[in-house]
Amino acid sequence: MELIxxxxxxxxxxxIRVQVENRPLLVTxxxxxxxxxxxxxxxxxxxxxxxxxxxGTSDGVIVAVRERSSCLMRKAIASPQPQILAANIDQxxxxxxxxxxxxxxxxxxxxxxxxHLAGITPVITFNKIDQGEGRTKAWTKLYSGLGYTVLQVSxxxxxxxxxxxxxxxxxxxxxxxxSGAGKSSLLNAVYPGFKLRVGGLSEATGKGKHTTxxxxxxxxxxxxxxxDTPGLKEFGIWEITSEALQHAFPEISENLGNxxxxxxxxxxxxxxxxxxxxxxxxxxxxxxRSYCQLLEEIG
Ligand SMILES: Nc1nc2c(ncn2[C@@H]2O[C@H](COP(=O)(O)OP(=O)(O)O)[C@@H](O)[C@H]2O)c(=O)[nH]1
Ligand SMILES: [Mg+2]
Ligand SMILES: [Zn+2]
Numbered sequence: 001m002e003l004i005x006x007x008x009x010x011x012x013x014x015x016i017r018v019q020v021e022n023r024p025l026l027v028t029x030x031x032x033x034x035x036x037x038x039x040x041x042x043x044x045x046x047x048x049x050x051x052x053x054x055x056g057t058s059d060g061v062i063v064a065v066r067e068r069s070s071c072l073m074r075k076a077i078a079s080p081q082p083q084i085l086a087a088n089i090d091q092x093x094x095x096x097x098x099x100x101x102x103x104x105x106x107x108x109x110x111x112x113x114x115x116h117l118a119g120i121t122p123v124i125t126f127n128k129i130d131q132g133e134g135r136t137k138a139w140t141k142l143y144s145g146l147g148y149t150v151l152q153v154s155x156x157x158x159x160x161x162x163x164x165x166x167x168x169x170x171x172x173x174x175x176x177x178x179s180g181a182g183k184s185s186l187l188n189a190v191y192p193g194f195k196l197r198v199g200g201l202s203e204a205t206g207k208g209k210h211t212t213x214x215x216x217x218x219x220x221x222x223x224x225x226x227x228d229t230p231g232l233k234e235f236g237i238w239e240i241t242s243e244a245l246q247h248a249f250p251e252i253s254e255n256l257g258n259x260x261x262x263x264x265x266x267x268x269x270x271x272x273x274x275x276x277x278x279x280x281x282x283x284x285x286x287x288x289r290s291y292c293q294l295l296e297e298i299g
Contacts, residue, residue, distance in 0.1 A: 001054055003063070007088075007172075007225065008049040009217040016045060016062065018053055019219050027053055027060035037067025040084075047217050047227070048087040048172055070119040072174070073239070082239070086215045086227060088172055091121040093151075093164070095177030095186065097128040098136045105139065107178065109290035112148070116248040117240055120174065123149045123167065127182040130154040142284055146250050155185035165190050170223040183228055191220060196228065240298055249291050251283045267292060 006018035006025065018025050029045055045051070050066040068087040075082055094111045096103035108124065115122040124143050126136040129152045133140075136152070144150045153160035164186065167173065175183045184196040217225040240248070242265060247253045252266065258273020259266065266274035266288075277283040 001056060004053050004055060004060075006051055006053055007217065008045055008047050008051060009219065009225065010047060011045070018051060018060070018062070019217070019225075020053065022219075024219075025053065025060055027062055029062040030054075033062065034064040036064060040068075042081065042084070044084070046084045046087050047215050048089060048225075050088060072118050072120065085229075086172075086174070086217070089118070089120050089174050089227065090171040091123055091167065092174040092176055093123050093125045093167075093186075095125045095127055095175060095181045095183050096136070097181045098126055098131050098134045100128065100131065101178055101180045103134075103136060103139075103181075104178070105286055106290050106293060108139075109287065110294065111176065113240065113245065113248040113294060117244065121149075123151060125151045125153060125164070125177075125186075127153050127155055127186060129159055130157045142287075153186070155182050155189040158189065161186075161189055168220055168222070168224050168226065172217065172225045172227070174227045174229060176229045187218075187226060187228055193221065194218060240294075242295055242298065245291070245294055245298065249287065251277070251287065252291060255283070265295065267295065 004020055006020040008016055009019045009024065010017040014028055016027050016029060018027055033043070033045075035043060045062065045065060049068070051062045052064040052066075053060040054063045070089050071087055072085045072089055073082045074085045092111070092115050094108060094115070096108060103126070112122055124139075126133075126140065129136075133152070140150045140152060151160055151163050153164060155161070168190065175187060177183055184198050187194050188196050188198065215227050215229055217227055219225055246256065246266075252274055255273040255277045256264075258276065259269070260271030261269050264272055264274070266272050274283060274288070278285060278288055
């Protein structure tokens with residue numbers, strides 16, 4: 001018997017595909033697994049899990065799952081319980097086109113909050129820069145000023161792709177963003193071996209296209225993995241508390257000490273440090289609108 005380490009890259013029912021060094025191995029899971037980080041609420045192995053596989057003479061069996069560094073949740077369609085989409089994702093490229101489709105800053109802010117909540121480092125990526133910067137010029141300034149990493153790239157002209165490539169080795173990276181932003185194009189551009197289909201019909205409606213609901217990790221030849229998610233409408237923020245929401249906005253978090261009421265929600269209270277900071281131009285109005293919108297949503 002030999003114990004080897006691997007990363008779960010896909011699930012097919014009870015069969016689990018594990019990447020071990022540079023090759024995939026199809027294995028099953030032992031019934032009484034060891035969960036090294038403590039048994040989770042729903043003890044189910046997901047893509048991204050780091051596992052120990054016991055190899056006998058023929059098949060491999062997963063005997064242990066390592067503690068997860070991050071969990072990406074999504075709202076389940078059929079059940080009230082959220083599902084875990086993937087574990088151990090290190091960073092998320094939040095990809096928006098400069099135009100076609102028009103970028104939506106509310107969606108970007110939602111992704112930033114979701115990344116914060118999941119413990120995943122966000123990298124704001126404006127693609128299609130060959131079409132001009134458009135509104136993303138002002139946003140690049142705004143978000144880099146808030147401390148986020150912002151990239152301007154073009155999958156078509158290869159502009160800025162070196163910055164994307166440098167982020168990928170030995171990490172697990174989620175490529176997410178609205179349909180048509182250029183996720184598949186960017187993945188193909190950084191590693192032509194993927195040969196992903198580009199320009200598919202709407203992922204949101206799934207019309208005329210096979211839509212994957214399950215995430216898969218794609219191993220990179222230079223180490224690390226990437227995940228090309230279907231739409232991220234379900235990228236979960238439904239569980240966030242209003243307190244955690246404030247901390248997901250760095251500029252709101254910074255001004256919390258300036259509010260008269262310690263439990264200030266920064267919406268209708270008087271003597272609010274956050275609203276003062278909007279008046280003096282320290283907090284962007286669009287960002288504040290996103291905060292109010294999300295606060296209303298979580299009730
Ligand atoms: N002008 C321009 N078009 C791009 C760029 N990247 C992708 N596209 C186009 O945008 C469309 C959607 O790309 P795709 O990669 O399928 O987007 P996805 O839905 O996010 O995976 C396709 O027609 C691509 O050819 C780019 O950098 N510049
Ligand atoms: Mg795609
Ligand atoms: Zn306040």
